[in-house]
Amino acid sequence: MNLVDALQDLVGHVPDLVQPLIVAAAGAIPFVEGEGAATIGIIGGITPAIAIIAAIVGNFACVAVLVLLGSGARRAVVTRSRARKQAAAVAAGNGVAADPDLGADPAPALSPRKAKFQRAFERYGVPGVSLLGPLLLPTQFTATMLAAAGVGRARILIWQGVAIVGWTVAVSLVIGGVVTTLS
Numbered sequence: 001m002n003l004v005d006a007l008q009d010l011v012g013h014v015p016d017l018v019q020p021l022i023v024a025a026a027g028a029i030p031f032v033e034g035e036g037a038a039t040i041g042i043i044g045g046i047t048p049a050i051a052i053i054a055a056i057v058g059n060f061a062c063v064a065v066l067v068l069l070g071s072g073a074r075r076a077v078v079t080r081s082r083a084r085k086q087a088a089a090v091a092a093g094n095g096v097a098a099d100p101d102l103g104a105d106p107a108p109a110l111s112p113r114k115a116k117f118q119r120a121f122e123r124y125g126v127p128g129v130s131l132l133g134p135l136l137l138p139t140q141f142t143a144t145m146l147a148a149a150g151v152g153r154a155r156i157l158i159w160q161g162v163a164i165v166g167w168t169v170a171v172s173l174v175i176g177g178v179v180t181t182l183s
Contacts, residue, residue, distance in 0.1 A: 039171065051172070073148075130142065130156075
């Protein structure tokens with residue numbers, strides 16, 4: 001049994017109302033994302049428009065949750081770090097730290113993947129990293145790294161939404177054309 005037959009068989013065994021939920025769940029998986037999920041839906045026999053919408057919703061919902069969690073975690077770390085520095089300054093007796101970096105650990109070396117992301121972020125900004133990111137990394141990873149870098153949640157979500165819709169629709173149109181041509 002080949003992939004197309006397996007997907008069509010899976011879709012054929014679940015009620016029509018559940019099919020988009022399967023596609024949306026697939027869209028939340030890194031490396032599958034909206035593009036892969038829409039492809040699964042289209043090849044599985046779901047109407048392309050429904051497959052595309054379900055894939056976009058699943059991918060974006062996952063990205064939104066990760067951005068909210070990532071920015072919250074960053075905020076907690078930054079707040080804790082500031083509180084420790086203020087406490088150290090008060091303990092020193094003067095109430096104000098002479099050097100905010102005094103006693104700070106040197107910056108850890110970046111992994112090659114993080115270094116590549118940082119170079120792309122500095123060169124292209126949030127729009128470029130969001131739109132070109134899916135060529136290198138899943139949107140979930142890119143969005144989380146942007147949140148960890150301190151970029152605003154709304155800005156990340158807007159650009160990630162644009163990227164998810166754009167890539168999912170573009171790939172789905174190609175896949176839909178191929179499926180139509182082959183059938």
